[in-house]
Each structure stands twice: as structure tokens, then as C-alpha cells.
Amino acid sequence: NAIRTAKYNLLTFLPLNLYEQFHRMANVYFVFVILLQTFPEISTLPWYTLLFPLSCLLIIRGLRDLIDDIGRHRSDRSINSRPCEILTGRSFRWHKWRDICVGDIVRLRKDSIVPADLLLLCSSEPSSLCYVETADIDGETNLKFRQALLVTHQELGSEESMAAFDGRVTCEEPNSRMHSFTGTLRWRGRAHALDGDRILLRGCRLRNTSLCHGLVLYAGKEPPSECKMQSFPRPFPRNWFDSKIMRNCGKIKRKKTKLDHMMDRLVIVIFLVLLVTSLGLAVASGFWARTFQEKHSYLAALYKHTTPAQQAFLNFWGFTILLSIIIPMSMYITLEFIYLVNSCFINWDLEMYYGAKDIPAEARSTSLSDQLGQIEYIFSDKTGTLTQNIMSFKKCCVNGTIYGNPSTGSGLSWEHPGEHRLDVCDVTLLEAAQKDKDPVLREFLRLLALCHTVMVEDRGDQLVYQAASPDEEALVLAARSLGYVFLARTQDTITIRELGRTRTYEVLAMLDFNSDRKRMSVLVRDPQGTIRLYTKGADTVILNRLQRRGPNETLTERALDRFAEETLRTLCVASREVSEAEFRAWSRRHGEAAGLLQERVRELDRLYEEMEQNLQLLGATAIEDKLQDGVPETIQLLKLGNIKVWVLTGDKQETAMNIGYACRLLTDDMEILEEKELMSDPPFSSHSEILQAYWESNNNLSGSRDTPCSHHLSQQRPGAPCHQRAIIISGDFLDKILHTGEVLKEKKGWPWRWLCCDRAEASQDQGGLVEKAFVDLATSCQAVICCRVTPKQKALMVQLVKKHKKVITLAIGDGANDVNMIKTADIGVGISGLEGLQAVQCSDYALAQFSFLQHLLLVHGRWNYLRICKFLRYFFYKTFAGLLAQVWFAFHSGFTAQPLYEGWFLALYNIFYTAYPVLSVGLLEQDVSAKKSLEFPELYVVGQQDELFNYRVFGVTLLHGVGTSLISFYITLWAFEDHVGTKAVGDYESFSVTVALSALLSVLVEIVLDTKHWTVLSFLMVTASLLLFCLFSFLTQSVDAFRIAPAIFRFPDASWNALTDPYVLLVVLLSLVVNTLPSLTVRAFRAILGRASTQQEIHLKAKRDPEPLVELRSHIPRGSFHRRSSYAFSHQEGYAGLITRGDSLRARAT
Template identity: 35%
Template sequence: MSDEKRIVKALKDHLNAKGKPLFVSNSIRTHKYTVLTFLPLNLYHQFSRLANFYFLIIVLLLQFKWAPISANAALFPLVIVIGISAIREAIEDFLRWRSDQRVNATPATKLVNGAFTECRWDEIKVGDIIYLKKNEQIPADAVFLSSNESSGTAYVDTCNLDGETNLKIKQAIKETLQLTEPQALINADMQVECDLPNNNLYVFNGNIRVNGSQHPLDDAALFLRGSILRNTNFAIGLVVYTGHDSKIMKNSCDARTKRSLLERGLNWKLISIFITILCLSLAASISGFIYEQKTINESMVWYFYRNKENRRNPPYAFFILFVSHIIVINAMIPISLYVTLEVVRVFQAMFVTMDSEMYDEEIGVGCSSRTTNISDDLGQIEYIFSDKTGTLTRNVMDFMKCSINGKIYGSGITEVGYAAAKRQGLDVEPPKKNQKFYDEKFSQLLKSDTPEMVKHFLLLLSTCHSVIPEKDDTQPYGIIFQAPSPDEAALVQAVADMGYVFKERGVDYIKVEINGEEKKIELLANLEFTSARKRSSVLIRHPDTKKCIIYMKGADDTILKRLKEETDLEIQTRQHLVEFSNSGLRTLCLAYKELDEKFVQDWLARYKEANCLVVGRDEAVSKVSEEIEKDMNLIGATAIEDKLQEGVPDAIDSCLKAGIHCWMITGDKMETAINIGFACSLLSSDMVIVKINEETIGADIDKAEAAVGDLALVIHGAAIPDLLDKFVDRFIELTKRCHSVICCRVSPLQKAQIVSVMRQKTKAMALAIGDGANDVGMILEADVGVGISGKEGRQAVLASDYAIGKFRYLKRLLLVHGRMNLYRNIECIFYSFYKNMAFTFNQMIFACYSHFSGQTMYDGVLYTIFNVFFTSVPIVVYSAYDRDISLEAMMEYPELYKLDGKKKWLQSYPLFLLNLLYGVVHAFCAFYVTFLFCGNFVSHDGYQITLAEYAVTVYQCVVAIVNIKIASLFKYWNWMVWLFVWGSILIYPLLVLLLDKMKISRNLAGLSIRWLREPVYWFSTIGAMILVSIPIVLQILIMDGRNSLRNRIIFASRAKDQSKKVMSQELSDVSKINDHIL
């Protein structure tokens, strides 16, 4: 094996200089841990989290004998949190281990000692020859050698790899077709040179040397591990990649971990609280230390000193005080926060998946949440970057028109053409349902003497493609045309209807039935389409003239610049292309050239040599292809309609009203893109539309900057490199003004670059949505990636965070789930800090009465279970179920998304500090209401209140107060809210009673009998609840009484106000009333 390529010899052991295997085994391991490594590795990962590490330090500090509370008080919740995560991780990893064992033990068949012998998958090595049976899963990446089909074809199901359900055809090279018997395989001297292992499922560069003769290999000759052999009795392959070197395993690595904007800001909030703890502890320690020094010789406070060492060593005494106060108030940081958020997000993801309103019955697909980390980011989207074909359109192609030799054929009007005509005030008939290509004149041409150029047109479309014919007797021609893109299938289907039926593809031939007569056309070379080439070509020997001819089809800008010379035909065709584009039709240009036999043979030798390269193949093939794909003769153009998806205009209009900037990024012509933009409500007649082209980029930017009014940009792909480099700052400022931007003639790489630059420069949340492999780059670059289950495979879905069936469901995903998830999760985070502040700050108040001695007020057991039993469930119920208005109203008033979702103050430090202040105030309420009722209490039998009884009462007040607070957040009450809010309050005295009976804590011994019977205990609780409820109710009344736009929307939706027309008019002018926004 070299540093640049892999060399594999058939039926040979590949060993290094030390006699060890040169390549990895076919055994796989996806589990992370072993029995020995689980505990240390899992603990390392868990304590990498800031909050977990903090509580670990607290637990360690509690090991000192002078610690004010038991170590169990902090250890128990930490063990619970760490334990839950560890158990979940252990179960998941055990399932992965068991899956690995099952996969590695799967039976397979390989050639051993002259016979095909059964073996396990993990016994297969690089260089082995494997025998594959029908419906059997392929155990390793292997070069396809032969099959039971004489043509050397085999069908594979790649659903496990890319999610695509249509079968893929694999083609063996002609030189290995006959190698089906063990002895023939042993006698053949075979060596493969190929790429080093990589993760590209669709690219394989290599060559195979058979008995000294070298032949090129590509991805069509490679079986991939995990795919399944279908419709083929058997196939034989030579293993080149095994185990973790196989392409499916190379693709199994984790994608970029996305963290939500809320979570990214969470660490800073945790650090802020930690600094607060240090400051409070320092102040309390100084006060306590001063008191100690003043009273050091006073015998009346002898119990104040922990030991004699403290008296002789003041710094040590101060250190003990400082650490003690940190321990006492450490619970200001909520240990349950991360667990709560994880649970909440699981529920939110589950509700997204279960939403029946986003289930598409046509394709039988609902919305699926492929991640739980970024559910709240859906409520903060400011930019949507959308593909066009298959995303905004149906990706159901209908051949509508064509231009051949300067004449247009085909009648009818498209949806986009109809919309354009109506904008111009023209009176035209709407498009007919299910209309396709029809032209009486063209039909007559096919029946009589067909012009030579028309024959070229038909033969080109029936041969220059990558369609796979599948036999199906139920179809008109007994064939289903399986194609990598709907465009290809539509064109092949169209010429089949015209009498040129594509029948079969072999290694070196194509069969086409021409007007009922089947002809076998010699295939000399096939130059396939790529996004970089933007064209495909086929070199054939003409079935009638036997001349060598190259046919080429592709994007108009690519084909037209490869023509021999400009002619009247080219001028006419350009005009036709503009006419087609104005109707929203997708266009391709067609060209041909007859070639000299000697030139062809010389060129084929160079082409084969380039294809045999492993390193630098693409560049070499591209260079050789340029030699033949030039000086072409124009035939004409095709025009295909791709209708808009249902609900797209409404979805885009709603997103624009929600304050989201909408971008359409497409590879289509500028005219096509603009007309599609109008049809889908991305553009409107009252917008100032500025086009930016490469040649006039500076002047175009000046024009856009000087424009007054609602601005929209239409950008040509050739201008994007300069816009993202030289003019990037001006470009970013321009796009901030634009509600709509269209980018046309854009490559997949440019899509990703646009999203990346916009996300980094604007610091705004970006969502990218697409349906094809060319959208994967921008989906991965965006903060939120959405894949559409379309006709171009499932690569986009597999790379996405959320998957939907149609673009229109994006509206509900953002306006309903996104908005709700955002405000729920913000409240979840703020409430978690608030309740812990309300609980813990009582310790600081108590410190004032205990001379800052660093002692705790609460019992250790109760201190431990505060977050677990009394406050955890209500916030989860709130974050999973609550909503302020009906789901229908959220869809009807998208402005709410703008008013709520994009308000940065919702996550700001001032609001965070305000919630902490609430906690401090409510701590004072709990402490001093208890003091008011119980401070001078003397029971009927003469006993005064003890510290334990006082602390238990304060604790009960805190539990009641924080649950009243969460109750005030609920807008949607149901039985669960009543049960868990009031249940959390009422369960406290029952739990105290239980702890007393169990004799777990000395502080609680006998307390339930003595104290819980006293009326002042219950008066304190009720008094605290009333005291806290009054300002909460007043705040709600004041906020709801404000004449804000948000309140008017909410009240209108709740009351189902009939004056919606007046409201809609008011909403259209949101910018004029920003001063009323919350």
C-alpha cells in the first residue's frame, strides 16, 4: 500500500514487514467502552461538564470533618444525576456491543482452497473473493467481478446506506464477466489499485489488472458493505475495503455536534452564579472571622470554635469559614438543570414527531426530530436558506416544450407562466390539470419524413442519460425508467412516447427501440454528469450511418460556449430559452458532433488511460474530455415544468411576516428563478428588485444601496465569490435590508459558503432546507438543518436535524413548535435558577443570625431532596405542555414569532438577574413570614420552637412559594398541572412524616408528632403563599392590561374575535408600532 493508493492482490495475504496484517480486519466495533474502561471514561466525560465538576468539588470539600453538612447531602443528588446518565450510556453501549457481535458473526461465503466456503463476516480479509447470494447483505466493499447475468449486471438495494429505496445497477467490466467458477477465479491474475479508504459513497477511483491487462473501475463496479443483492441469483466480488475502512463505516462518524444558543449561554450564567457564591461566601466569612476574633477570649461563646488549632492559626480558621459558606450555599447552582433540559427536549422532540398536522399522506412521511439538542433554536430563526427543486417545487417533471433547429414545439401554459401573465394584466386561460407535451405539427413530423435534426434530438435523449430500465409488465412499455433525477426520467419517458424507447444498457451497448424496431447501439464512452461539469455526454456509433458521434446535453451556459461558432440557430435558441425561463421552465441545451474514426480511437486510448489513474483521475479525465467536448453543433433545447408544491406561497408569506429573511438558492437561470420567486410569494410587485451580476457587481451594489423601499436581491452565481470576499461587508449590510434574496446559477459548494458566511457575519440563527445531495453542505453549515424526503434520495434527510415531507410543514415547525419550545425552555432555565436561589438564599439570611458561623439551617436529608421531590416535575410539565394561545392562532398570527422568538432580551442577563432577584425576595418572604408566625411561639406545654422546626417551616414555605411561581407561568391548565403543582406542595408534610417514622435524621425525630400539628406551621405556609401570590397576580394583570400588539393578538385569538380583517391590516404595519412591543 502506498501513501496515495491501495494495491490489492486477489487471494493473497497482505502483511507488513513485521508479518502483521497490512489492512484492518472486517470486524467492527461501534461500542465505546469495555468492562474495564466504562467507569473511568464515563466519569471523565460526565465531569467534563462544568456543573458536574463543580458539584464534585463540593463533595470533596464535604469530606473534611469540619464540613457543616453531611457529605451525603451533596453526594446523593450528584450520584443520582451521574448514575442516571451512566445507566443510560451503559444500556446504549451494551446494545451497540450486542449489535457488533451479531454483525461480526453474520455468515458469508468466500473462496478458500479452491471452493466457496462459509465463514463469518469478521473472517473476511482484503484480497478475498466473496460469493454473494440473492437477498444477502454484502459483508465488505468489493469490486464486482461477475454474476449470473451474461451482461455482467447486478442490482443492489442501498437503503441501509443512503435511505434510497430504488435499486441501483452495478456493472462488471467485460474482462471479468466469465469468472464465475472457483478455478477460473484462481487462475486469473487480478490486482486492483484504488483510492485509500474514504467516506464518499458515490466516488470510487481505481483500476483492475487482469492477466496483465489494465482496465478502469468506477463506483458502478463497487459493491458497498451493508447493501443487499437483489434480483440477481449470485454475484462475485473482490474485497478491497474491510471493517472500519469500508465506506459505510467511514460515514458512521458523528456529525458536527450542534449546541443550542440557549445552552451556549448557559455556561456563562453558571459562572456568574459561581462568582456570586464566592462573593457571598467571602463577605460572610469576613464577617464571621471578625466576630471570631472579637470573641476569641469570651467563654460564653466557647462552642463557636471548632478546635484549638483555629485559635492559633487565623488563616486556617478563615479558610474553614470560607469553604463552609461555599458548601452551605452551593445549591444556588441547580444540579438538576441539565437533566431537566434533557428530559424536556426529549418530550418536545416526541411531540414534533407525533404532530399529525405535519404528516404527509401522499408519501406517508411525518416530521421527524433527528436531534434533541436544538429544539429551542427553531424559535429564533432569522434566515431561511432554501433549495428550489424538490424543496419549493414538487420535483415531478413534465416535458412541456422543446426547441429544435430554431423552432418551438409544445403548447399549453405553466403555473408560473400563468402567474406572470396575470401580473402583466394579460387575459389567459389557467393551466390544465395533468397537461403534458402536445403539438400536432410535431406529431406529423414523426409520422412522415422526420428531419435529420429531429432524429438527432430523439436519439440524443434516448442514449445520453444514466437511466436504469427495470422490467415491469404493468407499464406502457414494460419498463420503469429509474433515474438519479426526475429530469432524466422525464426526458427518457418523453422520447419513448415519441417512438424512441430506451430498452437496455450493457457494458458496451445501449438498446433503443426506434419506431418498433430494436437497435443495438455501440457505446464507446459515457462522460457522466457532475455538478462541476454541468453536462453529460455519450460517444456512440450511429446505428444507421455507423459513424462515431458524440451527443451532449447540459446547462445552457455550459453547452453554448462549447459550440463551433455563433449562428442564427444559436441566437434563436437563446431567445427560446428566455421564453421558456419566463414560464418557469427548467431548460437544457442539446448538441452533437460527428467524429473521425482515427481521432476517436486515439482519444479512447487517452480516455482509458486517464480513467485507470487512481490519483488525479478527475483532473486527467476532465482534461481529456475537453478535447472532445468542443466545436459542437447545436440541436436545440428542452423545457421541463416542475410545479410548485402546495402551500409554498402561504408558508413563505408567513415566514416573511414572522420577520424571517427568506433566501432561495438554485442552479436555474436568473429569469426562471425570478418567475418562481413571484409565484411562491418570495417576490412581490411592490419590491425594488436589484440584479447583481459578475460584470457589473460594483455598480449593482451601488444601485441596491441607493434603492428606497422594500429591497430584494437577485444574485448570479458568478458574482458570489466577490460578494463573499471583496464586497462582503457591504453585501451583509444589504442583505439585512432584504426580506427576500434569490441566488441563481449556484453550485453546491457555493450554497454551503453562503450559509457559512451569513451565519458567521450576521451572528443570526440560520436554517437551511433542501432535499438532495447537493444541499447537504448547506444543511450541515446551518444552525438548524431541515431535510425534505424527496425524489433525489435521502442524503439531505440523513444530514439534517429535522426531516419533513413538504416545505409547507416548515411553517408549523417554526411558528408552533419553535416558538413554544423557545419560551418554554427559557422559562425552564430561569425557573431552575430562581427556585434554587429562593431555597438557598435562606442560608445567607440564617447566617446573619448565626454570626456567620458557616452552619446550615436545613436538615441534610431535606437539603438533598429539594430538587428531586418538590420542584422537578411541575417545570417539566410546563416545558412540555404549556401554551399561551391555541396552535391555530400561532399559525394564523406569524407576527407572534417575531415578537417573541427574536427578542434577545428573553435570554438577556437583565432578565436572568431579575429572576434571581425574585428568588432572593421570595427567600426573604419564606424566612420572615415564618419568623412572624413562629419567632416567639411557645406551645401549650411550654416548649419554644426549635431550629429544626423553624427550618422545616421555612422549607415548607419555599416549596409552596416556588410552586406558586411555576403555577403563575402556566397559561394552559389541565389535570396534570393541578396534580403536579399542588401535589408537590402537599407531598412535603407527608414526606417529613415518613422520614420521622423511618428515623433517618435525628433533626426530624418526633417532629411530625410535635410540630406538624401546630396551627402556626400551616398559617406560615398559607401566609407565605398569599404574600407571594398578590404581586404575582398584580404583575399578570398589569402585563395583560398593556395595550401591546402581542396582547391584542393573544386576546383576539382567545376570544375568537370576528374583526380579523382589521387586525390583519394592523399587523401588516408592525414596524410603525415597535414602541408598543413587549
């Protein structure tokens, strides 16, 4: 059962890491050049000049990957070493999780985590019920029940019987479907069907259950294909089967930024240009050599061993080595340092420090910081990411009166001996409850105490409620704080204390909740013998079942609207009195329907519907599902930054929608597209005319002409009216989208496929077209909410958007159910929440709060993108400006591979002379402050559109660098050709120094002109560059060094001889002025024309409406424009049956 999320081990680290690193084209290029340098015939530079920096680069990146993987190893070791009890022989013994095998029987205790996928055999609860919390799997916080088979519940009551258990389970092959399971248990000659209600999934937490025992079905790694779908006895070979949660966890992949991919392509382009240039120079050298030999025959002895062609061949490789520094390795080393320091800035940012829990932000990946400034889509989990997982009773409306003024409810509660104090929301409500003069309020509070499926445990002086739903617990606690205390229940009674008086009600029937009914009811007989029906549910269903609609009902509807505006979760509560005769007749038919073998559910629903009529409205409740601090404001800022937020949750649609409104992702003026509006008939697998329009648009682009539904496509240009819309879908609908291609293929039929082979092949591509149509529709919406999705479906949704839109995505979550999504997205953010650390351990960045995203993206992300782009731009510029002079020098040196510059200048140019100013830009550059970045989130669009570094910018940088090198070289050449006299400086060394200094100063001035954020460090960096040039020139060009090693220090006193000549200084000044004038001219031209600043342009651009792709047909019914229901109730169907059967009740004294 051991899991392994780490990428490397002791044997595989070196080969795997090197394999991954050599996926970078630059590394392959550097190795190629190093291999060339080992041949002395063609080498113009020592081989170790590139080997040492490449080794440093590989070691730095390798150590970074090793440190990350050590963290994963520690996490794996911690999880695999968790203790568990495994049946060994005839008793349970403590082992570790990694020791679990398929077929083992495991004992679990209360609050423990399920270590593998288990078949529940029995538990300490009545009828072997087992309550589990699945927040770490699907994000739902309500408890779910699982129940063992009756035969295992009755027969496996002792350790001896479990040791003798020899059942055989045949089950489906391992898969990622979290909500389904199919299998069969064969034992003692009988077969027993198994489904998902019998299974405990790995990652669940056992709640409200003292003990349970389970048979391990899935554990460890993926099985060999020949073992799938086979039944297995116990014991089974170790590590063959995957648990479902592990199936939903994607593989760890090396993430590369968009700039990384672009750099790989640029390296290829530069290398090809370098080869073409080298080839051209080599061919020219061959022609020059032949002409030179013909003119100077007396030097023929020097060339007797080589022909012009051979010399050209050798010069080709010599030029390749000489020009290889055009792709500087120092750039990659410096870039790694910039990434590291910028990650530290994120770690040190106090704006992202959560003081309440002492959790700072953490950049777990150091190579993705620039991509934080290019995010276009955020995929967020709901539970624990947007919300706090805390439900609190905030307001209510009783008989048309609204209660719940926070300013007057501080510290008030109904107090009774033996009960803990609970705050209520309004002093007026508490006083009205204590006076007990309002019969409607009395019935309202009585309903809250009676109509539920909560279990209660008396722990001495404290009542502990065990609720299957956090909503129900909040309502029962609210009733308790107002004096109506739920005390106990049996199979057919429920006992409450009403303002100090204990009353026991007979439970006649419980009408269970389900997602279609959206309500639950309880029929009770009070101590006086009166039968009453108490009902609670969604306003849309309760209001339609009222006996009459009076003023109080109108006031309640207005209160519901008000609660919805405040994004509170609402329920309507109602009741009615039932006569004895009506109840007897209904009870008889109810008993008959419960005994049916067919149509049982349908008949029961019909009877429930019959009973739940002519209700009297009591009021409405409003529960707050507390959001994390700053979530609505953060989403609004992200929207202004052109970042779309999609919510992917395993929770119910109503709950997800309510949170969508609470965090301002959805607004009341939005058009809501739901699944029913995207479901219709063929031709293509249940997609409406809205989706069909997008599908046909893609089909037209694929080559189709004149489709019958082309009138759905908008022909309007920008500025056409387009209202905001949102789309809400479920995981089942997403499955249909992903499997559309298979459905289409099946619907065509074999004869059609044989007759129309070409069309059959086209139909196979329709699945991809429908996928793209759905993505086009979803991305045209302002908000997308996906509910009831599995962890794998979350990742698939991210993958769909990446595949069809080619955009940068970010996924954020806090639980194990978010791990796959976090791994799939370009940037993964883990929330350090209550659901464990799985998400954080697999993330690239860890935050304590969702609201910290605004600072991470809009400030650090934008700054980092700006810094990296400026760094790359100026590194390429300074490299081209300083080193392309080698090419121009070849035209004046007989096209030989003779270097223009001193070897030390070539070695130190990119490392010391020009690196520090560019480094300061990469570390400290800001166009605006952090405050302004948050005030103007529209500035973020620059990164999304790749405006600061793209192929056009690279082309301009290349031309700028070429121009600077041409000016520096030819002005110096022109000046030296005209420089004569007894003290004239016209030698090769002085020429080299003059060209080098001209290029160096031009590069430094250009960086100074474009630096917007000056600090003391920035000034020191520029100063240090000049000082280092002077220092190393003095050291490497000293006469003493020349005497010691004349082959290495070949320019004795060259700089001193040249720079002490005023003529040379004037040449340097002239080159500097000519190189700087174009930049100054462009800046002056912009200032004179009064060109709007980038900030103003982006601000105006962000406010423009996007061009509508599809015009929606007006006849489509729109339910979203009517009064919005704020109903959201987290509850699992089936609890009422458990209670009335007595399955969930322990024997207790009455």
C-alpha cells in the same frame, strides 16, 4: 471490512460515559460537594443527601446514551452481516461484509450494494461495462457507467483466471474525494493507469448489470501512517483502509445545546459567588468568635480546642456545603424528565405522521428539544429530501402550440397490443398525434424516440427502458405513450414503431452530451435515405443555432417562460435535413478528428458546433421533477421565521437551480451570484471585488487601516436599499475557499517570507479572513445553493457557518451522503426516504417529509424553547427566593453554619413543595396555540435572539429571588422581634416555619401569575404542592417521629404551633403581598402604557429589511435579470461513444 459507528462497547461504556457526563460542570460541582460532606467536622448535611440524586441523574443519562448506542450497534451488525460472494480458493463462496479484506475479489449481482471500494475487473456486459446508481453517495438519480480495463476484461473471464490473478495495485492513500482516484495496476510486466471510471465506490447500487467482479482496494478502518501510499499484493491485512464514503462520515459527537453551554458557565459563576459568599461569612465568623470569646470568657472551655482562625476555616467549608443547594440537583433530574416528555409529544404529534407509509415523527435525541426553537440556518439535501425522485412529462410546446392541460388528460394513452398503458398529459396532443397530419409534431415525437442514449430490454410482453438519466426516460416514455415506441438499437441502427409502423433508422453519428455543450444530437438516415440531424438541449444554446426566428419561435420562447414560471425542467428540440455531400465531407473530417492524439476533444467540439447550425425549431418539452408535498410553503414559512435555507447537493448546477425556483428558494427578482462573478485575479486567490469587499472589511477589523478598496463597503445605515440576492457555488469553489490560506502562503515566496516574518505570519491568517469573508457574503444572501459537493464538503459548509457566525444550525437529508452533515450540525434531521436508513440512524430527529419541519420548528421547537427557559428561570428564582434566607440568617446566628430551615424542608423544597408547578410549566406552557404559531412564524425570532433566557434574564431572576428572600426573612424577623405575650410564638422553629411558608407561597403565586396556558394538570400541580407541604410537615414534625429519632425529626409540632396563631398567618400574608406587589405593578404598568404585545413587536421587527453589509457595484453584469432558462438535464458524458462503439450493446437477433 466491518464498520463501527457505535460509541461504546462493554468495556468502554462505563468509563467513557462517565467521562462525557463529567464534562458537565454541574456534575463536577456535585461530586466536589459530596466529597466535602464526607468530613464530619465541616459537614452540615449528610453525605448521602447528594450522592443518591447524583447517582440517579448519572444512571438516567447513562441509560439514555446506552439505548441510543444499542440502536447504532444493531445497525452496524445489520450492515456488517450483509451477504456477499468472495473468491475463496478457486470458487466464490458466500460470506459476510465484515469478512471482506483488502485484496479480495468480490462478485456482485444486479441490484446489490457495493460493499467496499472496488477496482472493476470485469462484468457480464459488453466491454465489461457496469452501470451504478450513486443516489446514496452524491444524491444523483441518473445511472453512471464504469468500465474495466481492457486487459482484465479479456483475461479474467473465469473463476480459475481470477484465482490466478496476481496483479499489484499502487494507489493513493485513503481520502474523502468522491469523484477522483489515482492508481496503477501492474500485471504481467505492464503498468495500467487507473482513474475514477474504473472504481466502484462503497454504497453504490449495481443497476442493469447481471454480474460484475471487483478487487477490493479500500475497506475497513484507517491505516497506520507508515502504510500509506504503498502498493499491496493480495491478501492484505484486514481493516487497514477506509472506503471513501466512510471517510466522508464524521465522528459521533455529543451535542450540547446553547442553553447547556450557558448553564455550564452559570454553574461556574454561581459556584464562584458561593465561594466568595462562604469566604465572607467565614471571615465574619472568625471575627465574631474572637469578640464572643472576649465578652464571654466563662465559656472559654468550649473553644479551647479551636482558635477563631480554625473556626473560620471550618465554617467556610460548612457554608459551602450549606449553600450548595443553591445549584439544585433536582433541577437537572426534572429537566431530563421534561426533555423526555417533550420528545414524546413530538413522537405523538399526528400533524407529523405520514399516513401513506405509516411513518410517525421520531425524536431520537431527548436532550435537544429546546434548541429546535433557536435554528437560524437549515442545510438541506435536494434529492429525496426536497424532491420525490420522480420525473414526469407534463407539458410541451410544438410549433408554437402548448399542450398539457391536466384537467383533460386523465386516463388517456396510445394503446397497442403487448404494451403497458401510459398516461399522456393532454387529449388534444394525443388526438393530434393519432391523426398524423402535422409534420412538425411528427418530427417532434420522432426526435423524442430517436435522440437519446436509452437502452431497451424486451421482457416478454413488456419493454423495459434502461436510461442513464431520468429525464431521458421520461421523454422516451412520453413518446411511447403518444405512439412513437422505441423498440431496439444496435451499434449503427435504432428501431422504433411509429403509430403501429415499424421503422429502422441508420445511426450515422451521435454527438455526445456534456455540461459545456448542454445538448446532444444524433445523425440518422431514415428508410427513404434522407439524412436528418435531431438535436435537443438547453434553450440558451438551441435558440442561438436556429436558421430563422419567426412567430413560432417567439411563441415557443413565451412557452419556455411559462414553463419556467411553473418550475418545470425544459429542453428545446430542433432538427434539420443534411445533404449527402455535406454529410460525407463532415464525416471524413469527423473520422480524422476522432483519431487525433492531441486536441481531439477540441476538434470534435468544433465539428459538432459546425453541424449543429441552421436548425429548425420543433418545440420544447417540460418535465416535472416532483417536489415533496408542501415544500414551497414550508420554505416560505421558515423564511418568515428568519430561518435561512441552504441547499447542499451533489447534483448539477442546472438541476439544483431549477429545484431552487420550484421550491421558491429562488425567485425571478433575485440577483444570482455565480462562481464566475466570484472569480478574478489575485491578490487573494480568485475572489471578485464583491468578496474582496467582505475580505477587506474583516481585514480592517483585524487591524488593517485604509485599504484601497474600502469604497466597496456600504456606509449606509438601516433602511438603505438592498435587493435580494442568492449565491450558487460548486464544491470546487468551496475547496478554493478552504485552501486560500495555503495558496496565499505559496504565492508570497520564500524570500519574502524570510524578509518579512511578521507579514508572513499575517498571511497565514488571511485564509481564515477569506473564509469569513465568504461566510459573510453567503449569509447576507437570502438563499445559497451548493452543487456538486461531496459529503465531507457538506459538513465543512455547516462547520464554516457555525465557526464564523456562532449560530444554531440544522441539517436535513435522507441518504448516506448526508450523514456527515447531519452529525456536524447542531440538530440533525433524517428523512425516512427511499435511500436507506443511514441518515435516520445518525439523526437526532426523524421525519417522513420535509414539510413536517414547519411543525417541528415553529410549533414544537418554539414551545420547547419557551418551556425550558421558563422552567430554568423559575427554578432558579424559587431556589434563590427560598434558600438565600440561609445567608441572611447567618448575620443573626453568629455567622455559624447553622441551617435556618428544618433539614426535611431543605430536602423536600425543590423535590415536592415547588417542583410540580414548575414541572407543569416545562411540560405544558404555551404562549400561543399551534395554529397561531404557524400563522405568525415571526414569533420564532425570540428563540434565535435568546430573549427568554440569557445573562440579563438570569441577573433579573437572581435579583428577584434575592428580593423575595430578603422580604420573607426580614418581615418575619421584624414581626417576631415585636411579638410578646404569654401565648406568643417567638421560638426558632416557628420563625423557621414562618419564613419557609412565606417564601413558598410567594414562589407559587409568582408562577401562577406568569403561567399563560392553564390546564387541569396545571391546577392540580399547584394544589399538590400545598397539600404535600401540609402532609410532609405533619409527618416530619409529629411528636411520635421526634420520639423515635430526635436527631432527624427536630421540629415537633412546629408548623401546628405557628400556623394556628393568627399573628403568624398575618405575617405570612404581609410577606406574600409585599413579594407579589412588584410583579403586579410591572404588569399593570405595561398595561397602562399600552405596550405592544410581543407578537406584534416580533411581527414588525421581522418585516424590517436587514442592514446591508456591502454595497454591490452596479457595473457587475447581472444575467439573472433577463429571461431565466429552466434547463436542467441529468446526464453523464460518454454514453454516445459507448453506443457507437458497440460497448454497451449485446448481440441480438434482428
